[in-house]
Amino acid sequence: MKTSSPYPDSLEILLSELKRIPGLGPKGASRIALWLLSDPSRRSIPLSRALANAAEKITLCLECGFWAEATLCKICSDSTRNGSVLCVVEQPMDVLSIEKTGIFRGLYHVLGGRLSPLNQVGPEHLRISQLLKRVEQLKPQEVILALGADVESLATMSYLSSILKEKMIKVSKIAFGIPAGGGIEHADVLTLQNAFKGRSLL
Numbered sequence: 012m013k014t015s016s017p018y019p020d021s022l023e024i025l026l027s028e029l030k031r032i033p034g035l036g037p038k039g040a041s042r043i044a045l046w047l048l049s050d051p052s053r054r055s056i057p058l059s060r061a062l063a064n065a066a067e068k069i070t071l072c073l074e075c076g077f078w079a080e081a082t083l084c085k086i087c088s089d090s091t092r093n094g095s096v097l098c099v100v101e102q103p104m105d106v107l108s109i110e111k112t113g114i115f116r117g118l119y120h121v122l123g124g125r126l127s128p129l130n131q132v133g134p135e136h137l138r139i140s141q142l143l144k145r146v147e148q149l150k151p152q153e154v155i156l157a158l159g160a161d162v163e164s165l166a167t168m169s170y171l172s173s174i175l176k177e178k179m180i181k182v183s184k185i186a187f188g189i190p191a192g193g194g195i196e197h198a199d200v201l202t203l204q205n206a207f208k209g210r211s212l213l
């Protein structure tokens with residue numbers, strides 16, 4: 012016979028939400044729930060406010076697709092950034108990884124994924140038309156493709172490279188000390204710095 016859970020309903024709901032977080036199993040979810048609830052005024056209440064606030068305010072930058080609270084993100088609004096170099100990445104997290112290296116001072120363009128015919132992700136599902144529009148407006152001297160090293164990322168880079176070169180844009184891709192099959196969010200700072208320095212023209 013199935014025994015019902017001994018937890019109060021509200022805790023059961025909290026646990027089932029926590030378990031949905033990638034990488035967090037039932038044990039981790041229970042540990043976090045216990046930690047949050049053992050001091051509500053200093054833990055669970057500020058966290059729930061921060062979550063609600065971020066969920067309400069965070070949107071994607073209209074220009075580059077990175078996280079923003081206004082129309083433009085902090086990077087696109089920063090007049091000291093070099094608009095003549097555009098770095099294309101797959102996900103907003105990749106911008107954070109590259110920013111940590113301090114090696115890149117240009118602007119970004121977040122695609123929002125990569126081409127994946129098996130999962131029905133075509134060019135129209137990514138921010139590729141916006142990329143072409145930005146390239147026409149910014150007329151960058153170089154577009155750096157900083158995508159991962161798996162098959163789909165490589166195919167996406169090859170597609171982007173061909174359509175950008177049609178527009179007579181200089182296109183390069185970062186070098187890979189990054190493990191094959193790995194996304195750039197897993198690369199350490201030194202590897203990423205070297206990948207930018209060792210980029211090659213396409």
Ligand SMILES: [Zn+2]
Binds near residue numbers: 073075083084085088
């Ligand atoms: Zn932006």
